Amino acid sequence: MAEQIDPEEPRGGRSVRLVRLMTRLMADPGLSITLQELGHATGAAKSTLSEDVAAIDRALEAEGRGYVERTLGPSGGVRYLPFPAPDKAEQTLDDLAVELSQPDRRLQGEFLYLTDIVFSPLWVGRLGEIFASLFAAGRPDMVLTVETKGIPLALMTARALGIPLAVARREAGMTEGPALGLNYLSGTARRIGTMSLARRAVPEGSRVLIIDDFLKGGGTAQGLIDMMAEFNAEVTGVGVLIATRQPEQKLISDYVPLLELSVDGEGSGTNFQVIRRLNVAPHGQGGQR
Amino acid sequence: MAEQIDPEEPRGGRSVRLVRLMTRLMADPGLSITLQELGHATGAAKSTLSEDVAAIDRALEAEGRGYVERTLGPSGGVRYLPFPAPDKAEQTLDDLAVELSQPDRRLQGEFLYLTDIVFSPLWVGRLGEIFASLFAAGRPDMVLTVETKGIPLALMTARALGIPLAVARREAGMTEGPALGLNYLSGTARRIGTMSLARRAVPEGSRVLIIDDFLKGGGTAQGLIDMMAEFNAEVTGVGVLIATRQPEQKLISDYVPLLELSVDGEGSGTNFQVIRRLNVAPHGQGGQR
Numbered sequence: 001m002a003e004q005i006d007p008e009e010p011r012g013g014r015s016v017r018l019v020r021l022m023t024r025l026m027a028d029p030g031l032s033i034t035l036q037e038l039g040h041a042t043g044a045a046k047s048t049l050s051e052d053v054a055a056i057d058r059a060l061e062a063e064g065r066g067y068v069e070r071t072l073g074p075s076g077g078v079r080y081l082p083f084p085a086p087d088k089a090e091q092t093l094d095d096l097a098v099e100l101s102q103p104d105r106r107l108q109g110e111f112l113y114l115t116d117i118v119f120s121p122l123w124v125g126r127l128g129e130i131f132a133s134l135f136a137a138g139r140p141d142m143v144l145t146v147e148t149k150g151i152p153l154a155l156m157t158a159r160a161l162g163i164p165l166a167v168a169r170r171e172a173g174m175t176e177g178p179a180l181g182l183n184y185l186s187g188t189a190r191r192i193g194t195m196s197l198a199r200r201a202v203p204e205g206s207r208v209l210i211i212d213d214f215l216k217g218g219g220t221a222q223g224l225i226d227m228m229a230e231f232n233a234e235v236t237g238v239g240v241l242i243a244t245r246q247p248e249q250k251l252i253s254d255y256v257p258l259l260e261l262s263v264d265g266e267g268s269g270t271n272f273q274v275i276r277r278l279n280v281a282p283h284g285q286g287g288q289r
Numbered sequence: 290m291a292e293q294i295d296p297e298e299p300r301g302g303r304s305v306r307l308v309r310l311m312t313r314l315m316a317d318p319g320l321s322i323t324l325q326e327l328g329h330a331t332g333a334a335k336s337t338l339s340e341d342v343a344a345i346d347r348a349l350e351a352e353g354r355g356y357v358e359r360t361l362g363p364s365g366g367v368r369y370l371p372f373p374a375p376d377k378a379e380q381t382l383d384d385l386a387v388e389l390s391q392p393d394r395r396l397q398g399e400f401l402y403l404t405d406i407v408f409s410p411l412w413v414g415r416l417g418e419i420f421a422s423l424f425a426a427g428r429p430d431m432v433l434t435v436e437t438k439g440i441p442l443a444l445m446t447a448r449a450l451g452i453p454l455a456v457a458r459r460e461a462g463m464t465e466g467p468a469l470g471l472n473y474l475s476g477t478a479r480r481i482g483t484m485s486l487a488r489r490a491v492p493e494g495s496r497v498l499i500i501d502d503f504l505k506g507g508g509t510a511q512g513l514i515d516m517m518a519e520f521n522a523e524v525t526g527v528g529v530l531i532a533t534r535q536p537e538q539k540l541i542s543d544y545v546p547l548l549e550l551s552v553d554g555e556g557s558g559t560n561f562q563v564i565r566r567l568n569v570a571p572h573g574q575g576g577q578r
Contacts, residue, residue, distance in 0.1 A: 023349060024352070056308050155444065158410045159410035163410075201405065
């Protein structure tokens with residue numbers, strides 16, 4: 001006996017079908033699913049699915065949580081791009097700037113306690129979606145960071161774009177096979193740093209988006225850029241969560257900071273302030289529709 | 290003028306409302322949202338929302354992608370627990386075991402190339418949900434790992450449970466404030482390792498779930514357990530992606546491996562095999578409904 005499938009109300013009606021579609025789209029943001037696969041899973045006709053996807057798209061827009069992109073052609077499909085609406089992105093960054101300006105985050109030596117934020121699934125989820133929306137237009141096919149504190153941000157950026165992540169290590173590990181090592185000059189500490197990355201981690205010709213948590217002198221970011229030249233890969237952008245205002249002269253100039261940290265004065269009179277640096281609206285090309 | 294709100298079909302009808310609810314639930318898994326908040330966002334009555342949530346729950350179950358948990362009481366709310374159905378979890382692990390058994394993953398010195406997997410947003414998303422489902426019953430309130438390769442797995446486990454992540458460092462960083470350092474004996478290499486964790490990263494009395502990518506002798510895991518004793522925190526479980534079959538005698542016995550790596554023979558005759566170790570079904574208490 002054939003399964004009972006009414007194309008208009010298959011397996012529990014439109015509502016259930018919408019939620020099932022939504023589940024699949026949101027579970028793997030950035031990844032394309034063909035209408036054929038969706039039809040197979042839900043028993044619905046292509047035309048019905050198109051209407052469903054349009055309804056999902058409207059609901060996502062109403063929530064300010066991105067949209068569903070449709071690709072045409074025989075292998076055409078749909079994918080969820082979880083790019084926050086500009087006002088939502090700016091609100092997230094303003095909230096974070098307030099949180100990071102709390103006095104108890106000041107550490108000795110002009111450092112800011114960031115660890116809980118850069119390892120918080122909630123914060124890095126939101127921030128990764130912001131990075132993804134800003135850099136999608138460059139069509140990166142992988143994200144690169146260097147251990148340790150940038151990893152969650154870079155992971156969630158890669159997740160929102162549906163692309164893989166590579167992580168450069170501070171020491172060459174034995175467990176990653178042939179690796180390329182690089183010495184670089186730390187922009188502020190004036191010391192030599194080393195980083196290493198497995199040869200197979202970045203295929204030749206890759207389009208690489210660099211994401212990190214903190215940028216002061218720019219030496220680490222420049223090291224990652226130099227490393228990508230060695231891999232014959234192209235850097236499509238550099239995004240950092242926080243850049244320091246000082247030194248104004250950094251080793252790189254072409255990067256996008258979400259927040260800025262300024263430190264004035266010295267000793268106990270030191271004044272820390274974190275402000276939102278990014279204005280999302282003018283970046284409207286960067287993946288926002 | 291008041292906004293037009295028909296409690297049965299507010300702002301675009303039931304379908305749109307369902308998708309909007311779903312978006313909110315899936316955007317922050319593990320986190321509770323009150324029905325009041327949902328009502329405010331959608332304009333729907335509580336009874337309507339209850340029906341909607343039940344429909345979402347049925348659709349999630351049909352997809353094998355977890356369920357919506359309702360908590361009672363005045364602050365009662367709903368949260369999405371993205372725990373995969375046992376057959377889906379086992380399928381994920383079987384697929385991963387096949388992938389990891391590919392001959393080109395064998396590195397010199399009996400190592401396996403794992404880096405692309407442990408940094409893949411897709412794989413760590415699935416694996417984090419599996420860990421979350423296995424350990425939810427222990428009611429952890431944070432996840433702990435040690436840098437570097439366990440970070441994405443631990444992050445996605447924390448995300449699925451709606452709890453924060455702490456990451457122990459191999460060296461004490463200057464940028465994390467007062468930290469507790471610990472020397473530990475690596476179980477296999479017979480060398481002394483060090484790890485350090487900021488004092489404020491784990492509040493006293495925390496219930497901590499330890500997640501790591503690889504377990505051979507068990508020294509690192511034992512180090513993390515010892516460290517939690519110093520923080521007066523309770524360890525609710527230890528989950529690892531891959532444990533090696535050898536040595537059979539490990540420093541810890543109470544851990545849950547998802548996969549097992551066996552290495553037989555020596556030199557060019559070495560035989561690597563990765564098999565699924567976990568049978569999810571008997572763990573049915575661990576968060577599965």
